[in-house]
Amino acid sequence: MNQALLTDLYEFSMANGYYAALPHEDEAVFDVFYRTVPDHGSFVVAAGLQQVVEALRSFHFAPADIDYLRSLKLYSEDFLHYLATLHLAVTVTALPEGTPVFPREPLLTVQGPLIQVQLLETLLLNIVNHQSLIATKARRITAAAEGRPVMEFGARRAQGPDAATYGARAAVIGGCASTSNVLAAQQFHIPAAGTMAHSWIESFPDELTAFRAWAKIYPDNSALLVDTYDVLASGVPNAITVFKELRAAGHQPVGIRIDSGDIAELAKQSRRLLDDAGFPEAKITASNALDESIIQSLLKEGAPLDNFGIGEKLITSASSPVLSGVYKLAALKSNGQWQPKIKVSATREKTTLPGRKQVYRLYRSGSRHAFADIIALADESLTATITAYNADPQATRSRVTLHDFTAVPLLSPVLTPTETTAVPTDVFAIQKHLRAALAELPAATQRLVNPDLYPVYLTPQLAELQQQLIDAHHEA
Ligand SMILES: Nc1ncnc2c1ncn2[C@@H]1O[C@H](COP(=O)(O)OP(=O)(O)OP(=O)(O)O)[C@@H](O)[C@H]1O
Numbered sequence: 001m002n003q004a005l006l007t008d009l010y011e012f013s014m015a016n017g018y019y020a021a022l023p024h025e026d027e028a029v030f031d032v033f034y035r036t037v038p039d040h041g042s043f044v045v046a047a048g049l050q051q052v053v054e055a056l057r058s059f060h061f062a063p064a065d066i067d068y069l070r071s072l073k074l075y076s077e078d079f080l081h082y083l084a085t086l087h088l089a090v091t092v093t094a095l096p097e098g099t100p101v102f103p104r105e106p107l108l109t110v111q112g113p114l115i116q117v118q119l120l121e122t123l124l125l126n127i128v129n130h131q132s133l134i135a136t137k138a139r140r141i142t143a144a145a146e147g148r149p150v151m152e153f154g155a156r157r158a159q160g161p162d163a164a165t166y167g168a169r170a171a172v173i174g175g176c177a178s179t180s181n182v183l184a185a186q187q188f189h190i191p192a193a194g195t196m197a198h199s200w201i202e203s204f205p206d207e208l209t210a211f212r213a214w215a216k217i218y219p220d221n222s223a224l225l226v227d228t229y230d231v232l233a234s235g236v237p238n239a240i241t242v243f244k245e246l247r248a249a250g251h252q253p254v255g256i257r258i259d260s261g262d263i264a265e266l267a268k269q270s271r272r273l274l275d276d277a278g279f280p281e282a283k284i285t286a287s288n289a290l291d292e293s294i295i296q297s298l299l300k301e302g303a304p305l306d307n308f309g310i311g312e313k314l315i316t317s318a319s320s321p322v323l324s325g326v327y328k329l330a331a332l333k334s335n336g337q338w339q340p341k342i343k344v345s346a347t348r349e350k351t352t353l354p355g356r357k358q359v360y361r362l363y364r365s366g367s368r369h370a371f372a373d374i375i376a377l378a379d380e381s382l383t384a385t386i387t388a389y390n391a392d393p394q395a396t397r398s399r400v401t402l403h404d405f406t407a408v409p410l411l412s413p414v415l416t417p418t419e420t421t422a423v424p425t426d427v428f429a430i431q432k433h434l435r436a437a438l439a440e441l442p443a444a445t446q447r448l449v450n451p452d453l454y455p456v457y458l459t460p461q462l463a464e465l466q467q468q469l470i471d472a473h474h475e476a
């Protein structure tokens with residue numbers, strides 16, 4: 001779908017104004033970054049880059065779009081002609097999808113003619129904020145599940161079709177194993193998974209008949225929903241009857257799903273019944289408005305759960321439903337010279353980082369233990385010893401000396417006006433990248449409750465440039 005109009009009106013109004021008032025073909029650089037992490041976490045899982053690249057590759061204004069913009073009676077014919085003949089000529093650098101990214105770090109930068117990069121703000125933030133939010137939530141939920149497979153079940157509760165489908169993609173990036181959303185499964189090569197609804201059970205004269213009918217049609221996919229009437233008095237005993245029949249016919253029963261009540265208690269008792277009946281391998285799946293804190297609580301209670309099906313709390317990131325990623329001007333080329341740009345805010349927290357930048361992950365020399373990140377100007381080389389500034393203006397230690405590290409740059413070009421670098425599209429490869437990146441980060445920064453803050457520093461050059469621009473602003 002052509003998404004060129006999926007933007008806020010003010011982007012067009014500014015672009016029309018740039019066209020009239022500025023040498024608008026001059027280049028600008030914008031950074032995407034965020035300031036606060038959902039659920040009081042310490043990092044966000046970057047996601048959505050594949051869709052960003054696809055959106056930019058197909059970006060154009062169709063005649064009907066131009067007609068609509070003309071109908072607003074706000075914009076000049078010259079500008080509308082510019083849009084009608086526009087070929088996007090932007091360079092995007094980004095850190096790979098599935099990379100943990102910390103507050104204030106650019107996770108994506110866009111460079112190109114000012115009008116063009118301005119017009120992309122809303123679309124890029126929409127894609128990146130949504131998928132990164134859901135990938136971050138899925139990382140939390142799958143961490144709580146401690147390796148037990150999590151099925152994404154949220155399509156019915158997602159905020160619309162796109163949120164369901166791209167949300168399922170992001171959920172897998174964050175760690176989910178499969179999705180019940182068939183469109184997402186098809187589109188992103190995710191295993192499609194599922195059990196049955198209560199309506200199946202209710203559609204037969206009784207529960208046992210319903211289970212038998214299912215087992216006859218799906219003898220090797222018999223995950224039976226046991227809570228329609230009474231989990232322990234009828235659901236599990238009926239499931240066991242059917243499992244015995246399946247086994248006699250040479251099939252391996254899959255297990256049961258519990259979707260209401262006290263899941264810990266019901267799972268413990270169901271486990272006992274299944275084990276006593278000779279089905280220790282039958283799996284117990286839990287669902288019903290689960291999230292990372294309920295999963296942790298269930299496992300702490302010793303609930304013998306093997307799988308989770310998770311919908312609404314995951315697909316909407318219900319406990320923390322917004323990732324406030326922003327898109328800020330970092331530099332403008334004027335007469336062939338890059339001019340760093342800054343937004344000076346009343347709060348230091350909202351003052352932006354000027355200039356074209358690179359983000360490095362710092363590892364202890366000779367190890368894969370990352371201990372900090374540093375944001376530098378794109379054209380500076382890191383020295384062996386750096387007296388760095390903390391990027392967090394609230395940090396108690398504002399300056400530290402860094403040495404004995406290996407620095408790995410995180411941002412690399414994914415799209416230029418003439419070529420596209422192949423970004424990974426295999427969601428499980430992206431999930432693997434996340435797992436590897438997490439293995440390098442301190443465990444304490446990955447805690448679900450009160451994680452340690454992971455330090456993000458600024459090089460002296462960047463910190464001094466920021467200070468100079470703040471001072472210049474105050475003097476002006
Ligand atoms: N042992 C437990 N510890 C913590 N939370 C639990 C436990 N068992 C269930 N929950 C959670 O408590 C919440 C409410 O459960 P409850 O069964 O009352 O839900 P419900 O929606 O009212 O049930 P139903 O689906 O039958 O309408 C759900 O989010 C569920 O996952």
Ligand SMILES: O=P(O)(O)OC[C@H]1O[C@H](OP(=O)(O)OP(=O)(O)O)[C@H](O)[C@@H]1O
Nearest residue numbers: 153259287288289290309310311312313
């Ligand atoms: O609870 P979630 O994490 O979103 O998981 C998906 C839910 O969707 C189904 O419920 P359904 O739509 O049938 O509603 P109900 O079970 O709440 O009545 C299923 O039985 C799960 O409970």
Ligand SMILES: O=C(O)c1cccnc1
Nearest residue numbers: 153180193194195196309
């Ligand atoms: O397959 C299931 O069990 C399922 C799918 C979506 C929502 N709830 C349950």
